[in-house]
Amino acid sequence: MVKPLVTAWQDRIAWLVIILGLVLLLLPHQLRLALTQPLQTVLLAPLRLGAAVSQSVRDVRAENDRLTLLATRLAVENACLESASQTAGLEPRVSLALTRAPVISRDLTTFERWLVISRGTRHGVRPGAPVITPDGVCGKVIACGPHQSLVQTLLAPESRIAVLNLRSRVPALARPDRAGRLVLEYAPKESDFKVGDTVVTAGLGTVFPKGLKLGEVIAVPDRPEALFKPVTVQPFADVSRIEQVFVICLPETTALDTGSGWLENTARPEVSIPDQPTSP
């Protein structure tokens, strides 16, 4: 007598579960989504976690590859520079202190004129400090708070950077155009600029040290009527996608407002001039 009763009870529960599925199907769409949201969060948590971990591993591997390549490139450049300085009889330059700074905000119209970084005077950042990325120059600090700083990028309309053609050593002045590139001004008309040339900072102003990579020449149009040679440069640093930058910390003994610049205190002069002319 008991067995059929239990069986019937089990069947009723089983049919209730089956009918529950049909009832769920008949619920309004929004109500169904609202009901399943917490369940979805719980049941799919391992899948989401696995996807996040997998993505992180892929990102780390890509970043590792990029940094390895960068380290190799820098090692080669360093070796070349050391070789060159030894050839010229110069001592190695003083290394600069870098402060890593995540980008926490940017201008909302172009994404590439202003950045706010989460480092300020408490971290040694001072107005005028150059801001760079592993790819090249990014801009300079123009205002500082205790924990945040405002960075003017090299694509800001007011930005002007003294530059040098790494190959032909021709100096010029870089200013941004409206297409997110740089245009070189005051390059002599007969100067030697070719597509593919690397442009670096000239160290002539009071902000950027000499030799920081800035961009690559992508166009040298032939304009006979122009007074100077028009040169277009593509910056190495993609300012609109930067997530973290490095600030070159200014030495305590110098400041921009002294008007003396600070490069002299961080790097030995590349050419020394004797006080007294040597007699033949």
Place this chain on the structure above:
Amino acid sequence: MRTFIAFLLLYLLFLVQASVTPWWPDLVLLGLVAVSLHETRITSALAGAFAGLCLDMTNPAFTGTSLFALAVTGYGVALLRALFYRARWATLLFVLMALALKWAALALLGSGLPGLAPLLVSSALTVVLAPLAELGLTRLLYPGWQPA
């Protein structure tokens, strides 16, 4: 405890199935059929409902479709298994019926069927793997079980 492990196994099979392409065999269905061959009707129906609910979470707009189809599958397998002398060979029939029910439910009530090629390949693989899955899961979860 055994029932809990069976539910856990179904959940793990769901995680695997949700991570692979639709060309793969229906692992959740295979696991459910294997479990339902040994569990009671109510446990089988609940296991089917749980597995179906998990599958529905990958497409919440049609929640209830897989729950209904797999709950019916679990209950049906547990109800009909006594009709077969050797449950292991009945697995093929049960899997075919369950696949038909699932695809019909998806086509009529759910988000629709996948493409014809993945549908055929997945179904064929599911049927081919059915005896193997039943054998493996029986030895894993119900080692002392003897076919009727």
